[in-house]
Every structure is written in structure tokens, then in C-alpha cells.
Amino acid sequence: MARDLVPLIRPLVDGRVGGMSTTNAVGVPLEPLPDDAHLLAPLLEFAAETPDRPIFAVRSGESFTDVSVGDFVARVEAVARGLVAAGVNPGDRVALMAGTRLEWLLMDFAILATGGATVPIYDTSSAEQIQWIVSDSGAVMLLVENDKMLAAADAVRGGMPECREVLAIDHDAEGELVRRGADVDPSVITDRIAALRADDLATVIYTSGTTGRPKGCVLTHRNLRINVRQSGLAVGPALQPDESGMLFLPLAHVLTKGYVLFGIEQRMRCAFATDVTKLAEEFPLARPTVIAAVPRIFEKVFEGARQKAVADGKGKIFDKAAAVATRWSEQRTAGKVSPFVAVQHKVFDKLVYGKIRTAFGGNLRFAFSGGGPLGERLTHFFAGIGVDIYEGYGLTETSPTLTINAPGTWKPGTVGRPVAGTAIRIADDGEILAKGPQVFSGYWKHDAATAESFDDGWFRTGDVGELDADGYLRITGRKKELIVTAAGKNVAPAPLEDRVRAGALVSQAVVIGEGRPFVSALVTVDELAFERWADAHGKAGVTVAESVDDPELRAEVQQAIDAANESVSRAESIREFVILPGELTIESDELTPTLKVRRGTVEKSYAGVIDAIYTR
Amino acid sequence: MDDDPARPVVRERVLRDGTGVVVRPLVPEDRAELTERYGQLSALSRRLRFVSAPEHLSARLLDHLLDVDQHDRVAIVAALADEPGAPGVGIARYARRRDDPTTAEAAVTVLDPHQGRGIGTLLLTELVAMALERGIDTFVADVMWENHDLLDRLRAAGAEVMPGEPGSASIRVDLPSTPDRLERSRVYQVMRTVGSA
Incomplete structure (x- = not known):
């Protein structure tokens, strides 16, 4: 897979930049979708053209077994008839809570085929969240994966009055629905699909706000389909016939959903990983x-490869190879790779890079990255070993892609240029504003929030950024008080902190997790409350600083953490916490002079403590 | 203006609706009242003021809030003059920056039921006057982005609004060079607009 040295970066012909200004950038023009376009059309066309070609693959034994598109579509139609028999009408919402597996998409497409809309729920969501999402969306039915989810749903059943029934995939929800739909004429489904319009509701995806309950983003068939086309236009030059994909992130995340829709339009086979922890085995x-x-x-693939090299006594070679890969990509991007670097690059390709590519299965050529910032260094490193990463930017509210790095318009460290039909503007205060057919129409039943999220027709992303003269967007900050984990999960720290602080001994809690694999918290203990507690627990005279690792104190704080975690999904929950020896102080800038908490400085002050949490 | 900055200044003012208000320095004896008033703030007001705000003030936070010298750390209270016990309904403070002694961080809080009566304006006007006398020419503040109304008014009045910490804007307002130019200055317009929120 060694590359030739022709620079990947071509003259900037596939995008136009609005007047070379640095506050506006627009993508190439985009033909609008016809009003009868919908998300099932590409699937049905795929099946009509080549029913025997694989659309998905699932693990069975030591390999992946193909599922043909013809078979998949037949299952979708049979399940859809069952949903009709269960009373699902056009416009109805059906909630779907499952891990990333074939049945997720089977149910999703079946819901769409009835004219309904899917309301995805993360498979790690708490009972409280399930209740909120099902009741707020008014879902008439809830499809879950397993007994555990069934139990969680049962516990809050009273709080979701519009939900008529709950079925579990592991209890053969498919078979049950197929049986019930046996008497429903197949033409009902054909008619319902024919009646679908581009502006019909396709999904309501709930996202965390900075405060309060999650809000449902209303996305139409048009939003999602046009975004697939926009991404396809951007990365088109990199595509070859017979691409093959792999699914391992939650399908409740719009990035994954967009990717699988892209795969279907590209007639690509997508394999379902059994679990994200099995990637090393299944790639x-x-x-x-x-x-x-x-x-x-x-990051994991890079770290894993490096640790393995170190364990084999080849840490130095690995570091050298990584540096060469990075330099090679940097020079290639600049337009010319020096002969010296080129030779080193060839050598290391055999010795090191090939092994890293093997971690991805050996055939990976490119990847979409989103959900959070990928470092410039890592992007160059992977490009240097032969895997181009097309980092993009967007939100659930934007289906998701607004900008993307692509072949010919690739600038690591930025999130690329606007995709076709999309305009990006930087407001006076630095906020990134966006316009395009992929932008949602609003939040479900939440007009106030919808009104706030638009400014004269422009969607306010809540992120702060800058456009360079060539129209590349760089994200520099965030207006919303949100943490984005390395897994791309948005976490609102304030409601979590409020709940932790409600703990009897806790004086202050600062939730950490930006760019980290999971969420953690730094907790300070109220000295007076601690004294009373210490007296009552036979620890009179002991200080907080002496007790940060005291199991009894930690157990006390853990209760507050557990209470906070009940309100969120596992991806947002506080997995680790550290009790700080003292309160946050003004002297160290953790509090501003007027006592406002400064998260940034707290993170810097306790960088060592935080690193220890994430390297345990 | 006061000749001796160390001397406590008490001013009587009248709000637009005719309510009499006394503006006076915060003193250590205010400890109990400060605790009580903090408890009366809505969760939103607490959050907008302190970002990650505890439900009750700890002894230590109280110590900090009461630790004023009326020079580098100034805090003034607005109290309802005509009510028994002259209850405090608003507080404004600034703290001089250690790295830049002509700049101070300012903050103002008014109890929820009394917001929108002009108390904030009143407090800020006094606070700016005190800051000018004490050699401060710039106020800075972190304001949460969700405090849309305040930010819009600050911006309209010419304050510099820049992205700060995640969730917050970093505000910078130049104070007029001398107190007598206060009324004609931009910052006064800022205060007027902020206070009338």
C-alpha cells in the first residue's frame, strides 16, 4: 500500500469561497432533492438491481456471513406489515433502543416503511432517560434489545402513557411482528412507501442541552438523504467500486446513521462488529x-500499536517510524516530499506501517472522523501510514455533516470546507452559523429552543470557530457548556455537578471528560460537614487532605455520584472520581476573583490527578 | 466623589418606581444575611453568577465573599431603605487583578424578584465610580453565553465580547478616564442597559 509521491492536494477546484472573506464560506452548488425522495429509495433500488449482493455481514463463528440486500428488504417489509398490524400509522414515532446490530437497521427501515419515524435511544440509557425520550416524543411503541432494557422500561412504564407496547429483539420481536403482519396486505407497505415525502419526519434524535432535559432534533428524510449526497460528493474522488464498511459505533449517533445510509447508496457491504471491544479481532x-x-x-489503534512495539523492545523504532509518517504526510500536504523522507517512509512502510494497517484489517483506505476533534498530528500520522482520515464537523441538528476534509481539500487541524449546498458564516462573536438543506427544522415540541437556535435563518451551532482564506473551518471553542468525550458523546456537566453537589459532604464538583474516553469528576469536600462526619465515624481530628483515599469517605461521595448517574446514560455517567485535598482556590485561579468556577484552570491545576484517572 | 477612599460611603438613591434604596459597603456583620440571601437566589441566577454554583455557601466561600478591603476588593450592597431591617436585595463587587492592577473583575447579583428594577444599574454606577477613584480603568467579566439578554445588551453598548471558557464569554469594558465623564461614557450606557434588564 505504499503510495506514490504525487501530492494528494490538488488545486482547489471543487469548492468556491465566498469573496475570499474570512467570515463566509460556501460549498459548491447542489441540486435539490425531488419532493418524493425518501430514505427507503436507495435500499429498494439496491435490492431491485442486485438482490443477491451483500448489504450487511454478521459475525458467525470465525468469519462474517453476508446478508443479501434482497433478503434484508424482504425482512424489512414483513416487519413493517407487523408494525402496521400493531397500529403504527404514518407520522407515528416508534422508539428503538438497541446496540449496533442488524436488527437495529431492520426495525429502523421497517418503521420508515410504515411512514413512521424512529426515535433512537442509546443502549446504555438509564430508565429515567428512557421514560423522558419515549414520553416526550409520544412514541406509540418501544422496541428494545434485551431483558435488561425490558426491565428498565417496565420500571418507568407508568411514565410513558402513549407507549402501547414494548417488544424485545432478544425475545424474537421480529418473528412476533412478522406473525402479526401475515394478514396485512403487502400493498399496504408499498402504498405507504409511495406516499412518503422528502419533508416527512424520519427520526427524532435526542441530544443533551446544557441544562434541563434532552431535546429531540427533528430530522426529515430530506435532511438525512441530502447529507449523504453531500458527503458522497465531497469524498467521491476517493471512492472505488466494491468498497466495504464496518459498523461499530451506536446507530443512535447520527454520524453512524449517516455512514450506513452512505454505505447503502454506495452499494457497500457493511459488517456489524459484535462489540466495539472486539474490533482488534474483527477488523x-x-x-x-x-x-x-x-x-x-x-487514538486506541495508535496507542495499542505503540504499546505493542514497546513491549517487543521496538519502542524507539516505532517512535521514529511515527515521526517519519507524520513528516511525510506534512510534506506531501505542503506539495513536496523530500527524497530523504521518502526513502525512510518506504522502509518503515514494510517494517511498521503495514502492521498498523493490519490492525484495521489491512484494506482500510480512508475513514470519516467526527464527534470531536482529532489532533492534527494523529491525522498526519494515519495519512502517513496510508489511511486518509476525512475529519468533518457537524451536529445532530445538521444531519450531521456541515464541513468535511476530503480528497483535494484536505487540511489537518481544520474540519474542512463546507459540503455542497452549505454556507458557513462566522458571527461577530465568533459563533459558527450554518445554512443548508441538512439543517433541521427544529426541536420536537420545543418552539422556544428552536427559536433560540436560529438567527435570521442561520442555525447557531453553539461552537466558536474561524474560517481561513481558503474556506477551511477551524473549531476554537464552545459557547454551550458541554463536554465532548473522545467517543463523541455530548455531556452537559452542569446538571451532573448539581446532583453530585447535593451529596451531604460535597462542596464542589467539576466534571471532566473533554476528549477523554469517559467522564470523571473532581470533588471537594466541605470542611465543616466533614468534621461532623469524621466525629460520627470515629475519625475525629482527621483532615480532608488525609482522607482523600479513605474508603468510607469515598463510599459517601460515591453515593452522590451514583445519584447523578441515575439521570444519564452510561456514556455520560461519571465512572471515576477523585477527592481533592482542599477546596478550589482563587490563588490558583481555579476560581475567578469573584468566585466563578473556571473549568479550564481546574483542569490545568489538577492535570496530574486527571491523567492518573485516565491511565489507571 | 469621596476624598478618602477608605471611608465607608453610604448613598441614598431612588429607583424609577420610587422605592428608596441605600447603597453601602459590605461589612463582616453581613455574614448571616448574605447566607440567607444566597439561599433565596434561583438556581438559574446562582448558575449565571457562579457558573458551577453550590446550593449553599460554604464557610470558606463566605469568608472569601466577605473578605473585602474596599480598595482591591470592593463589595457594595443595595438595601431597601424603607423596609424594616433594610434588607439587602443586590450586591456588586470587583476584585483587582493581580497581574494587571488597572483591571478588575466585576460581578453583580440582584435577587430574582427584584431584577429589572434598576438595582443592578445603580450598583454598577457606584462600583464604576469607586473603581475609577482606585485607579482601575477596565472591567472584565466572564458571562455565560446562555445569559443571552445580558450579552446582547453588553454588545449593543459597545462592550468587547470574546469567546472564553467553554460556556462563557469573556467581557471587557473600558471605563471612562475620569469620574466626571462617566455619564457621557459608553460604560454608563452599558450599565444603564444592563441595569434596566
Whole structure:
């Protein structure tokens, strides 16, 4: 897979920049979708053209077994008839809570085929969240994966009055629905699909706000389909016939959803990983050529390869190879690779890079990355070993892609240029504003929030950024008080901190997790409350600083953490915490002079403590 | 203006609706009242003021809030003059920056039921006057982005609004060079607009 040295960066012909200004950039023009376009059309066309070609693959034994598109579509139609028999009408919402597996997409497409809309729920969501999402969306039915989810749903059943029934995939929800739909004429489904319009509701995806309950983003068939086309236009030059994909991130995440829709339009086979922890084993079995991932996946592959090299006594060679890969990509991007670097690059390709590519199965050529910032260094490193990462930017509210790095318009450290039909503007205060057919119409039943999220027709992303003269967007900050983990999960720290602080001994809690694999918290203990507690627990005279590792004190704080975690999904929950020896102080800038908490400085002050949490 | 900055200044003012207000320095004896008033703030007001705000003030936070010298750390209280016990309904403070002694961080809080009566304006006007007398020419503040109304008014009045910490804007307002130019200055317009929120 060694590359020739022709620079990947071509003259900037596939994008136009609005007047060379640095506050506006627009993508190439885009033909609008016809009003009868919908998400099932590409699937049905795929099945009509080549029913025997694989659309998915699932693990069975030591390999992946193909599922043909013809068979898949037949299952979708049979399940859809069952949903009709269960009373699902056009416009109805059906909630779907499952891990990333074939049945997720089977149910999703079946819901769409009835004219309904899917309301995805993360498979790690708490009972409280399930209740909120099902009741707020008014879902008439809830499809879950397993007994555990069934139990969680049962516990809050009273709080979701519009939900008529709950079925579990592990209890053969498919078979049950197929049986019930046996008497429903197949033409009902054909008619319902024919009646679908581009502006019909396709999904309501709930996202965390900075405060309060999650809000449902209303996305139409048009939003999602046009975004697939926009991404396809951008990365088109990199595509070859017979691409193959792999699914491992939650399908409740719009990035994964967009990726699988892209795969279907490209007639690509997508393999379902059994679990994200099995990727090392399953990449080589599925051998994808293109994946969609979050930064954490790339970090893990890099760290894993490095640790293995160190364990084999080859740490120095690895570091040297990594540096060469990075320099090679940097020079290639600049337009010319020096002969010296080129030779080193060739040598290391055999010795080191090939092994890292093997971690991805050996065939991976490019990857979409989103959900959070991927470092410039890592992007160059992977490009240097032969895997181009097309980092993009967007939100659930934007289906998701607004900008993307692509072949010919690739600038690591930025999130690329606007995709076709999309305009990006930087407001006076630095906020990134966006316009395009992929931008949602609003939040479900939440007009106030919808009104706030638009400014004269422009969607306010809540992120702060800058455009360079060539129209590349760089993200520099965030207006919303949100943490984005390396897994791309948005976490609102304030509600979590409020709940932790409600703990009897806790004086202050600062939630950490930006760019990290999971969420953690730094907790300070109220000295007066601690004294009373210490007296009552036979620890009179002991200080907080002496007790930060005291199991009894930690157990006390753990209760407050547990209470906070009940309100969120596992991806947002506080997995680790550290009790700080003292309160946050003004002297160290953790509090501003007027006592405002400064998260940034707290993170710097306790960088060592935080690193220890994440390297345990 | 006061000749001796160390001397406590008490000013009587009248709000637009005719309510009499006394503006006076915060003193250590205010400890109990400060604790009580903090408890009366809505969760939103607490959050907008302190970002990650505890439900009750700890002894230590109280110590800090009461630790004023009326020179580098100034805090003034607005109290309802005509009510029994002259209850405090608003507080404004600034703290001089250690790295830049002509700049101070400012903050103002008014109890929820009394917001929108002009108390904030009143407090800020006094605070700016005190800052000018004490050699401060710039106020800075972190304001949460979700405090849309305040930010819009600050911006309209010419304050510099830059992205700060995640969730917050970093505000910078130049104070007029001398107190007598206060009323004609931009910052006064800022205060007027902020206070009338």
C-alpha cells in the first residue's frame, strides 16, 4: 500500500469561497432533492438491481456471513406489515433502543416503511432517560434489545402513557411482528412507501442541552438523504467500486446513521462488529475499506500499536517510524516530499506501517472522523501510514455533516470546507452559523429552543470557530457548556455537578471528560460537614487532605455520584472520581476573583490527578 | 466623589418606581444575611453568577465573599431603605487583578424578584465610580453565553465580547478616564442597559 509521491492536494477546484472573506464560506452548488425522495429509495433500488449482493455481514463463528440486500428488504417489509398490524400509522414515532446490530437497521427501515419515524435511544440509557425520550416524543411503541432494557422500561412504564407496547429483539420481536403482519396486505407497505415525502419526519434524535432535559432534533428524510449526497460528493474522488464498511459505533449517533445510509447508496457491504471491544479481532475478519469513527478509535489503534512495539523492545523504532509518517504526510500536504523522507517512509512502510494497517484489517483506505476533534498530528500520522482520515464537523441538528476534509481539500487541524449546498458564516462573536438543506427544522415540541437556535435563518451551532482564506473551518471553542468525550458523546456537566453537589459532604464538583474516553469528576469536600462526619465515624481530628483515599469517605461521595448517574446514560455517567485535598482556590485561579468556577484552570491545576484517572 | 477612599460611603438613591434604596459597603456583620440571601437566589441566577454554583455557601466561600478591603476588593450592597431591617436585595463587587492592577473583575447579583428594577444599574454606577477613584480603568467579566439578554445588551453598548471558557464569554469594558465623564461614557450606557434588564 505504499503510495506514490504525487501530492494528494490538488488545486482547489471543487469548492468556491465566498469573496475570499474570512467570515463566509460556501460549498459548491447542489441540486435539490425531488419532493418524493425518501430514505427507503436507495435500499429498494439496491435490492431491485442486485438482490443477491451483500448489504450487511454478521459475525458467525470465525468469519462474517453476508446478508443479501434482497433478503434484508424482504425482512424489512414483513416487519413493517407487523408494525402496521400493531397500529403504527404514518407520522407515528416508534422508539428503538438497541446496540449496533442488524436488527437495529431492520426495525429502523421497517418503521420508515410504515411512514413512521424512529426515535433512537442509546443502549446504555438509564430508565429515567428512557421514560423522558419515549414520553416526550409520544412514541406509540418501544422496541428494545434485551431483558435488561425490558426491565428498565417496565420500571418507568407508568411514565410513558402513549407507549402501547414494548417488544424485545432478544425475545424474537421480529418473528412476533412478522406473525402479526401475515394478514396485512403487502400493498399496504408499498402504498405507504409511495406516499412518503422528502419533508416527512424520519427520526427524532435526542441530544443533551446544557441544562434541563434532552431535546429531540427533528430530522426529515430530506435532511438525512441530502447529507449523504453531500458527503458522497465531497469524498467521491476517493471512492472505488466494491468498497466495504464496518459498523461499530451506536446507530443512535447520527454520524453512524449517516455512514450506513452512505454505505447503502454506495452499494457497500457493511459488517456489524459484535462489540466495539472486539474490533482488534474483527477488523481483520471483515477487512473494511472505509469506516466512520470517533477520535478515540484512532487514538486506541495508535496507542495499542505503540504499546505493542514497546513491549517487543521496538519502542524507539516505532517512535521514529511515527515521526517519519507524520513528516511525510506534512510534506506531501505542503506539495513536496523530500527524497530523504521518502526513502525512510518506504522502509518503515514494510517494517511498521503495514502492521498498523493490519490492525484495521489491512484494506482500510480512508475513514470519516467526527464527534470531536482529532489532533492534527494523529491525522498526519494515519495519512502517513496510508489511511486518509476525512475529519468533518457537524451536529445532530445538521444531519450531521456541515464541513468535511476530503480528497483535494484536505487540511489537518481544520474540519474542512463546507459540503455542497452549505454556507458557513462566522458571527461577530465568533459563533459558527450554518445554512443548508441538512439543517433541521427544529426541536420536537420545543418552539422556544428552536427559536433560540436560529438567527435570521442561520442555525447557531453553539461552537466558536474561524474560517481561513481558503474556506477551511477551524473549531476554537464552545459557547454551550458541554463536554465532548473522545467517543463523541455530548455531556452537559452542569446538571451532573448539581446532583453530585447535593451529596451531604460535597462542596464542589467539576466534571471532566473533554476528549477523554469517559467522564470523571473532581470533588471537594466541605470542611465543616466533614468534621461532623469524621466525629460520627470515629475519625475525629482527621483532615480532608488525609482522607482523600479513605474508603468510607469515598463510599459517601460515591453515593452522590451514583445519584447523578441515575439521570444519564452510561456514556455520560461519571465512572471515576477523585477527592481533592482542599477546596478550589482563587490563588490558583481555579476560581475567578469573584468566585466563578473556571473549568479550564481546574483542569490545568489538577492535570496530574486527571491523567492518573485516565491511565489507571 | 469621596476624598478618602477608605471611608465607608453610604448613598441614598431612588429607583424609577420610587422605592428608596441605600447603597453601602459590605461589612463582616453581613455574614448571616448574605447566607440567607444566597439561599433565596434561583438556581438559574446562582448558575449565571457562579457558573458551577453550590446550593449553599460554604464557610470558606463566605469568608472569601466577605473578605473585602474596599480598595482591591470592593463589595457594595443595595438595601431597601424603607423596609424594616433594610434588607439587602443586590450586591456588586470587583476584585483587582493581580497581574494587571488597572483591571478588575466585576460581578453583580440582584435577587430574582427584584431584577429589572434598576438595582443592578445603580450598583454598577457606584462600583464604576469607586473603581475609577482606585485607579482601575477596565472591567472584565466572564458571562455565560446562555445569559443571552445580558450579552446582547453588553454588545449593543459597545462592550468587547470574546469567546472564553467553554460556556462563557469573556467581557471587557473600558471605563471612562475620569469620574466626571462617566455619564457621557459608553460604560454608563452599558450599565444603564444592563441595569434596566
